[in-house]
Amino acid sequence: MEPNMMINLAAGAIFGAIAAYVLVLALREAHGVSVTARTAELEQSLLNRRIDDLLERGRLEREREQFSWSGWRKFEVMERVEEGGDICSFYLSPHDKRPLPPYLPGQFLTFNLKLPGSSSPVVRCYSLSDAPHQEKYRISVKRQAPPRDESRADIRKSSSNWLHDNARVGDILDVKAPAGHFYLDPAQRKPVVLIGGGVGITPVLSMLNTLLERNSEQEIWFFYGVRCGREHIMKDHLKRLALQHPNARLRVCYSDPEDGDIEGEHFQHGGRVGVDLFRDLLPSNNYDFLFCGPPPMMKSLYEGLLDWGVPDERIHFEAFGPASIKRIGQTKQVDEVNEATEGFTITFARSDKALTWDGKADSLLDLAEANGIPMEAGCRAGNCGTCITAIKAGTSRHTIIPSAAAEPGTCLACCSVPTSDLTLEA
Ligand SMILES: Cc1cc2nc3c(=O)[nH]c(=O)nc-3n(C[C@H](O)[C@H](O)[C@H](O)COP(=O)(O)OP(=O)(O)OC[C@H]3O[C@@H](n4cnc5c(N)ncnc54)[C@H](O)[C@@H]3O)c2cc1C
Ligand code: FES
Structure with a gap:
């Protein structure tokens, strides 16, 4: 949707909400229905929240339009953080020091990497893995293991290996503006289930961080599936979020725990993240489901959710490669x-x-x-x-x-x- 259209819609929605509220009060008065102080207060606070959400959405849209860029922009690597599990996070700031456009949590950046020994640039996408902040972006990259049937000579074409081995603080990278249709609208307050498998945690972590930084009170379930403790990244961060926000229920699943991985302490469920687990834990299937992970996990989640009666339009996903799921239609x-x-x-x-x-x-x-x-x-x-x-x-x-x-x-x-x-x- 065009940003201007979004702003107009947001403004329209605010006026619509106010008009509807005034109409309800007028009708009540006309029909002699008493409005208790408590009900009026509640309705007022709901209306205020809705208006705040819509104003916030309008502000973000304006800033996106104002600060976005077309083509490649130079970014400096400000910090690298080894997260474990062969995943490294890179914090990036624009070299021109101009403000960054806010992005929608779940969106990704596209990189144009000139790798030594490769005749043409290698273009790859990496999801933004944190909540939007004004002066820096974060991506978290998993080192790609060599395919069984290829020699390591090909590694020079691998952007993830290059980023891990060569991208240092102070290096400059060419980056396209945030993009992508897989995102969570932070102004919506419906209950959500966010699911990340392996490095597919990145876009859903951005969603979780965004909701919780905004102190959203909506019901949030966050499922994170990995093989074992060695692959479990951002442990302390996730634990802290779970303690600070009782509305966010975090569940970590280890499909192949190792010695020293303790159920109840490091992870909550043995086995893979799947719809059977949702059926056990969630009070109903009445959620928006957003997920990203390896193709087999995504396929089984999509089919399982449909089987469970979740409408197709409430299931959202992103693959880190060619589309592996074809929607029913x-x-x-x-x-x-x-x-x-x-x-x-x-x-x-x-x-x-x-x-x-x-x-x-x-x-x-x-x-x-x-x-x-x-x-x-x-x-x-x-x-x-x-x-x-x-x-x-x-x-x-x-x-x-x-x-x-x-x-x-x-x-x-x-x-x-x-x-x-x-x-x-x-
Ligand atoms: C929208 C989107 C978001 C994404 N977000 C993320 C994210 O947040 N985090 C993330 O980690 N990934 C993410 N990805 C995946 C990412 O874009 C790359 O596909 C991934 O990093 C693999 O790229 P690569 O260049 O390293 O390897 P490939 O493209 O798989 O490989 C390039 C070449 O190098 C060879 N090769 C690769 N590794 C080795 C090796 N170790 N030794 C020898 N040869 C090798 C391959 O055989 C191939 O010929 C995302 C993808 C998309 C589409
Ligand atoms: S759009 Fe990326 S390869 Fe086609």
């Missing part, structure tokens, strides 16, 4: 498109190759790579914009709602399929 749509598009000819103009789309590849990027056609890519999930490709003729569609913008006449190849014969500038 989406599966049908994509199948229909794949059926309809089989047989289209995809011409890669610069590479002088023409291929037939058989509906088996997940995206135009996959098709190109499987046939040795070079295409730039970063996140492979519609977030970073690296794979943007000009369409010279024909049409395509995105299979997800991408976070990166694609102007008319272009597509994000990592999440696009053809809807006609297509000629791409690649």
Whole structure:
């Protein structure tokens, strides 16, 4: 939604709330219904809170619009913190010292890293892992382990390894403004369940920190799944939050505890985070569920929540790579498109190759790579914009709602399929 539109909506909502309140009072008086002082006080305080929330939302929108930037901006590494579990947090401040736009908790930054020995920059996204603060951002990066079948020579293309081994305090990094559709609106006060698996804790931790820094009184459940104590990061921080905020219920699950990991002290549940646990602990399924984690965990959560009767629109998630879950409506749509598009000819103009789309590849990027056609890519999930490709003729569609913008006449190849014969500038 455009920021101006958000501000107008917020202003409209405030006037609407006041008008509704005045109307209720007038009707009560007209019908002789007495308004006890206590009820009026409660209604007034609810109204005040709602107005404060909406004003706050408007202020944040204005600041986002005022301080955001387009393209790459230079950021300095101010601090590194080894969190354990092969995760390192980096605190970043803008080199130009201008204020930072506030972001929505759950959003991510995109980095353009010039890694030694790599011919083109490596573009990767990292979620902001703390509540928004004015002068610095924080990301928390897990070191990527080498794939079993690849030699360590390829490590030079790995941004996480480079950040861990080389990014030092004082170094400058190129960063795009916060983006992403997976976020929690801090002005809403509905009960939420936040779930992080492994390093997927980062966006939901940002949500938790934001809600609790605002002293939100809403019911919050926070589930964090890791293998064992060695992977459990931010232990003290999470413990402190649980003690300070009785409305936030934190539950840590170890799927494979080690000697010295003590149930009841270091973690609350043995086993994986899953819907069976929610059914045991939550009083109902009437929550918004937001989660991020490894693909198998996300798939089982999504399917389990649907099975439990949670409406699709109350389930929100983000994958740290190509989309591994197809929403119920989406599966049908994509199948229909794949059926309809089989047989289209995809011409890669610069590479002088023409291929037939058989509906088996997940995206135009996959098709190109499987046939040795070079295409730039970063996140492979519609977030970073690296794979943007000009369409010279024909049409395509995105299979997800991408976070990166694609102007008319272009597509994000990592999440696009053809809807006609297509000629791409690649
Ligand atoms: C929206 C979004 C948010 C994200 N947020 C986070 C976050 O908060 N924290 C986080 O940690 N990640 C996050 N990610 C994932 C992150 O963007 C990267 O995908 C992840 O860090 C892996 O990237 P990489 O370049 O290190 O490795 P890859 O892209 O997996 O690998 C690059 C190349 O290096 C090779 N390679 C990798 N590691 C090794 C190694 N050790 N030895 C030899 N070769 C190797 C690979 O085979 C490959 O050829 C997020 C992703 C998205 C899309
Ligand atoms: S590779 Fe990032 S948007 Fe396609």
